[in-house]
Amino acid sequence: MKTFAEIDLIAPLHRALVDEKYETPTPIQAQTIPAALSGRDVLGCAQTGTGKTAAFALPILDRLGEEQPRSKPNCPNVLVLAPTRELAIQIGDSFATYGKNLPLKHVLVYGGVSQNSQVRALNKGAHILVATPGRLLDLMNQGYIHLNHLQVFVLDEADRMLDMGFLPDLKKIIKQLPKKRQSLFFSATMPPNIVELSRQLLTNPTSVNVTPKKTSVERIEQQVYYIERTGKRELLKKILQKPDVDRAIVFSRTKRGANMLAQKLLLAGIKAAAIHGNKSQGARQRALEAFRTKQIDVLVATDVAARGIDIDGVTHVVNYDLPTEPESYVHRIGRTGRAGAEGLAISFCTSDERRDLMAIEKLIGQKVPLAPGQPAPQPVSEESKKAAPQRGGRRNSRPRRGGQGRSGDTSKNSGSQRTAGHGSTEATATDGKPKRRRRRKGTRRQQQSGQTTG
Ligand code: AMP
Numbered sequence: 001m002k003t004f005a006e007i008d009l010i011a012p013l014h015r016a017l018v019d020e021k022y023e024t025p026t027p028i029q030a031q032t033i034p035a036a037l038s039g040r041d042v043l044g045c046a047q048t049g050t051g052k053t054a055a056f057a058l059p060i061l062d063r064l065g066e067e068q069p070r071s072k073p074n075c076p077n078v079l080v081l082a083p084t085r086e087l088a089i090q091i092g093d094s095f096a097t098y099g100k101n102l103p104l105k106h107v108l109v110y111g112g113v114s115q116n117s118q119v120r121a122l123n124k125g126a127h128i129l130v131a132t133p134g135r136l137l138d139l140m141n142q143g144y145i146h147l148n149h150l151q152v153f154v155l156d157e158a159d160r161m162l163d164m165g166f167l168p169d170l171k172k173i174i175k176q177l178p179k180k181r182q183s184l185f186f187s188a189t190m191p192p193n194i195v196e197l198s199r200q201l202l203t204n205p206t207s208v209n210v211t212p213k214k215t216s217v218e219r220i221e222q223q224v225y226y227i228e229r230t231g232k233r234e235l236l237k238k239i240l241q242k243p244d245v246d247r248a249i250v251f252s253r254t255k256r257g258a259n260m261l262a263q264k265l266l267l268a269g270i271k272a273a274a275i276h277g278n279k280s281q282g283a284r285q286r287a288l289e290a291f292r293t294k295q296i297d298v299l300v301a302t303d304v305a306a307r308g309i310d311i312d313g314v315t316h317v318v319n320y321d322l323p324t325e326p327e328s329y330v331h332r333i334g335r336t337g338r339a340g341a342e343g344l345a346i347s348f349c350t351s352d353e354r355r356d357l358m359a360i361e362k363l364i365g366q367k368v369p370l371a372p373g374q375p376a377p378q379p380v381s382e383e384s385k386k387a388a389p390q391r392g393g394r395r396n397s398r399p400r401r402g403g404q405g406r407s408g409d410t411s412k413n414s415g416s417q418r419t420a421g422h423g424s425t426e427a428t429a430t431d432g433k434p435k436r437r438r439r440r441k442g443t444r445r446q447q448q449s450g451q452t453t454g
Pocket residue numbers: 021022023024025026029047048049050051052053054310312339
């Protein structure tokens with residue numbers, strides 16, 4: 001395999017890569033960078049953790065670094081769309097890191113914070129705009145963003161974006177893209193709706209497929225404990241106190257549950273913090289940084305809050321509550337076992353959650369093995385079996401406009417922007433408000449999934 005030194009990138013990028021100690025391109029980079037440098041569209045099937053950010057950022061920076069276009073107010077040359085603020089910030093950080101020796105500017109645009117500083121940054125002009133769809137559309141409608149000078153369009157985590165209900169926003173954005181452009185499209189999975197979307201966006205693309213879903217799942221050791229709710233907390237403590245746990249992410253279904261759990265772990269002497277949509281952006285970033293720098297060992301997270309978290313060296317993922325959407329299981333356990341490392345994904349499954357586990361096993365095409373020394377579970381009743389959804393047929397998977405899954409992108413409080421090489425993010429505020437709990441019989445699942453997303 002070629003090293004970066006052998007890849008035809010401009011010198012300022014080579015210097016940045018040397019500083020980052022990147023020597024060899026990852027498979028997605030090895031395939032994507034030459035195609036993108038030659039101007040081709042790219043259809044990449046790759047998850048976070050494969051190095052896909054550099055796969056699109058480096059050719060973009062190479063092109064802009066060579067052309068050195070003047071940044072025009074409100075008219076970016078490059079648009080990168082990401083489903084969540086966290087991912088947008090990480091992408092912005094990557095552009096800043098790789099582009100630190102280039103006179104290029106980038107701006108971040110996402111919801112949940114005031115638009116003022118974002119608008120100011122857009123007015124000053126930036127080459128690269130990294131955005132989440134809701135706020136982007138909002139600012140486009142207000143006339144602060146024009147896409148007529150766009151040269152490159154990147155759609156990142158396309159499957160996640162559709163899962164979060166962004167398709168209507170995406171369609172509106174796509175309509176305003178100039179016909180002549182380069183498009184780079186990335187998705188962890190390629191279900192039919194994603195293939196259809198990619199067809200609309202891409203012209204004669206190079207297809208790059210580095211992480212078929214099964215491979216990543218197969219690399220991660222999985223275990224399940226059949227346990228009742230009352231025993232979960234003690235078992236979690238026992239697991240987290242084992243010496244082989246270096247960094248763990250614990251998934252809770254609700255934000256309240258995440259808070260409580262983090263507190264209980266702290267009381268037990270386990271260094272933990274909660275991260276979910278009701279935490280301010282600052283608090284989330286601080287928790288992530290503490291986790292990254294090993295000031296804490298455990299992050300207790302809800303699904304949306306954990307999406308796109310880019311932290312290597314997560315040794316354990318614990319599904320304290322199983323997700324009601326089987327796809328979330330794959331996303332969750334993918335937080336461990338990154339960059340070829342081994343990972344252990346442990347799930348707790350109460351009798352209430354057996355249907356969720358069955359749906360997960362159907363999706364991943366394998367049984368989740370019993371944790372060592374655990375007794376086999378009681379057989380599941382025929383009724384529960386019938387209730388298990390078919391592959392891809394998620395319960396309650398309809399996007400809820402204004403729901404927590406996307407609300408981080410639409411509310412309007414304080415602001416944030418970054419500039420490549422020397423920016424800082426100042427951001428507060430949260431995802432949507434927690435849904436009010438209703439305890440009507442037969443709607444438990446719905447209520448739970450309403451609280452899941454953070
Ligand atoms: P991503 O999939 O873009 O989220 O990247 C995953 C992680 O891999 C990030 O921490 C990157 O800094 C790191 N990374 C990306 N490319 C390389 C490379 N070629 N060599 C070493 N580390 C890399």
